[in-house]
Amino acid sequence: MDIIFTAIRGVRSGIREAFAVSSVWRVAEVVGGELENATARTIRLRVDGLMGYLAGQHIDIRLTAEDGYTAIRSYSVASASADEHLEITVDELPDGEVSPYLVRDLAVGDQLEIRGPVGGWFVWRPADANPVQLIGGGSGVVPLMSMIRARQASNSAAPFRLLYSLKSPDSSLYRDELHRLDQESAKLMVDYVYTRSTPEGWPAAPGRLTSESLLGKIFPTEEKPDVFVCGQTVFVETVSDWLVMAGYPPESIKTERFGGTGGIQ
Amino acid sequence: MGIISSGFRGRRSENAALPPGQHETQDFPVLTAGPAPLIPADEWEFFITAEDGQRLSWSWDEFMALPQEEITQDIHCVTSWSKLGTTWRGVSVDTLFENVETTRDFATAHSFGGYTTNVPLWDLLGGKAWVAWEFDHEPLERAHGGPARLLVPHLYFWKSAKWVHGLELTDEDIPGFWESNGYHLHGNPWREERYS
Numbered sequence: 001m002d003i004i005f006t007a008i009r010g011v012r013s014g015i016r017e018a019f020a021v022s023s024v025w026r027v028a029e030v031v032g033g034e035l036e037n038a039t040a041r042t043i044r045l046r047v048d049g050l051m052g053y054l055a056g057q058h059i060d061i062r063l064t065a066e067d068g069y070t071a072i073r074s075y076s077v078a079s080a081s082a083d084e085h086l087e088i089t090v091d092e093l094p095d096g097e098v099s100p101y102l103v104r105d106l107a108v109g110d111q112l113e114i115r116g117p118v119g120g121w122f123v124w125r126p127a128d129a130n131p132v133q134l135i136g137g138g139s140g141v142v143p144l145m146s147m148i149r150a151r152q153a154s155n156s157a158a159p160f161r162l163l164y165s166l167k168s169p170d171s172s173l174y175r176d177e178l179h180r181l182d183q184e185s186a187k188l189m190v191d192y193v194y195t196r197s198t199p200e201g202w203p204a205a206p207g208r209l210t211s212e213s214l215l216g217k218i219f220p221t222e223e224k225p226d227v228f229v230c231g232q233t234v235f236v237e238t239v240s241d242w243l244v245m246a247g248y249p250p251e252s253i254k255t256e257r258f259g260g261t262g263g264i265q
Numbered sequence: 266m267g268i269i270s271s272g273f274r275g276r277r278s279e280n281a282a283l284p285p286g287q288h289e290t291q292d293f294p295v296l297t298a299g300p301a302p303l304i305p306a307d308e309w310e311f312f313i314t315a316e317d318g319q320r321l322s323w324s325w326d327e328f329m330a331l332p333q334e335e336i337t338q339d340i341h342c343v344t345s346w347s348k349l350g351t352t353w354r355g356v357s358v359d360t361l362f363e364n365v366e367t368t369r370d371f372a373t374a375h376s377f378g379g380y381t382t383n384v385p386l387w388d389l390l391g392g393k394a395w396v397a398w399e400f401d402h403e404p405l406e407r408a409h410g411g412p413a414r415l416l417v418p419h420l421y422f423w424k425s426a427k428w429v430h431g432l433e434l435t436d437e438d439i440p441g442f443w444e445s446n447g448y449h450l451h452g453n454p455w456r457e458e459r460y461s
Binding site: 074097111118122237 | 267268269270271272273274275276277286288294295296297298299300301302344345378379408442443445446447460
């Protein structure tokens with residue numbers, strides 16, 4: 001059965017979409033997984049009764065140890081589907097409590113508990129026709145990838161641009177898929193900013209985004225893009241401030257800070 | 266008991282002060298739906314509106330002249346982090362309500378930048394809520410809601426509206442921003458009122 005997401009928006013509308021089962025813990029089975037790079041793993045889950053979700057939503061995962069101790073963490077959904085499958089991509093934090101287990105130990109066939117997907121704000125809906133500018137720092141690209149995939153899976157004509165800031169080529173997520181979509185799709189453009197090391201023959205030296213380099217790689221204000229910014233706190237704060245100073249309306253910018261920490265990385 | 270993940274040990278917190286499903290962080294993460302607004306102190310005001318066209322407001326200087334309190338409380342974010350023993354300074358909502366005549370039971374907190382969140386009046390009065398302008402003995406940073414934010418530490422932290430502008434008293438509990446986007450109308454962490 002197809003889920004039809006209503007396009008009714010509005011902060012005070014009280015409209016509920018895809019939240020019907022959001023506060024219940026459900027069993028998810030691990031049906032696949034692959035390493036994206038040395039520290040990040042995409043995990044594919046099957047959740048009985050799941051019927052799709054909105055691009056950009058997240059799930060909570062609950063792990064229970066043998067003595068009953070539990071730990072809960074939130075992860076953005078990376079995939080886009082209308083069925084009972086979803087994927088998350090987990091980046092291992094060296095001193096993390098949950099992420100090392102999910103990246104290193106969790107095996108296909110294992111079960112865990114999830115709640116969600118939830119979230120109705122940092123989401124893209126196929127009925128939205130505006131150009132979409134995605135700006136991701138590090139693993140902040142995960143929910144943006146869900147939006148790219150949702151766009152591919154729909155008949156949306158909305159032009160998409162992704163600006164992906166990452167440390168080095170080997171820290172990339174979804175490298176082959178992004179390269180392929182960038183080549184194949186006239187409606188998707190991908191730009192990379194490498195902060196520590198670049199691919200062979202890259203035309204620019206590695207370095208952090210600046211206001212100038214940012215504004216040269218995104219839809220101009222005249223195109224009235226919907227902007228989604230996701231990454232570490234400092235990245236998101238800096239980028240969204242630059243956007244506002246450059247004349248992008250604050251209400252057109254949606255942000256999501258990533259990871260459980262707000263410290264400067 | 267949920268599904269056991271054999272091999273998952275986890276880290277036990279020493280602290281029994283955490284609500285269900287929360288873990289302790291030493292950082293102060295920032296979670297905001299959009300860019301942080303910039304409000305110069307000379308353009309800042311705090312208002313309360315009630316029935317019969319009542320509107321009280323305070324400029325920054327008037328607000329700073331009110332009795333100030335130091336607050337030490339645990340805070341709990343719905344994204345599952347908690348920060349224990351945080352220290353704030355600000356004006357009790359009780360102080361702000363001294364001259365308000367109302368029979369209304371609910372409030373919508375309005376922020377500069379357009380954010381809203383709904384809080385029942387009984388969660389704002391009785392020494393339970395403040396308008397805070399200092400965190401950890403420093404002026405509140407813009408990223409954390411400066412110049413001033415609402416501080417309602419006994420509810421999930423999205424109720425503690427950043428860049429708070431005022432309180433609109435209402436007859437009904439009208440969902441605010443996150444409450445219209447999948448989150449619980451009330452948000453009590455001890456009852457795990459996370460999602461709608």
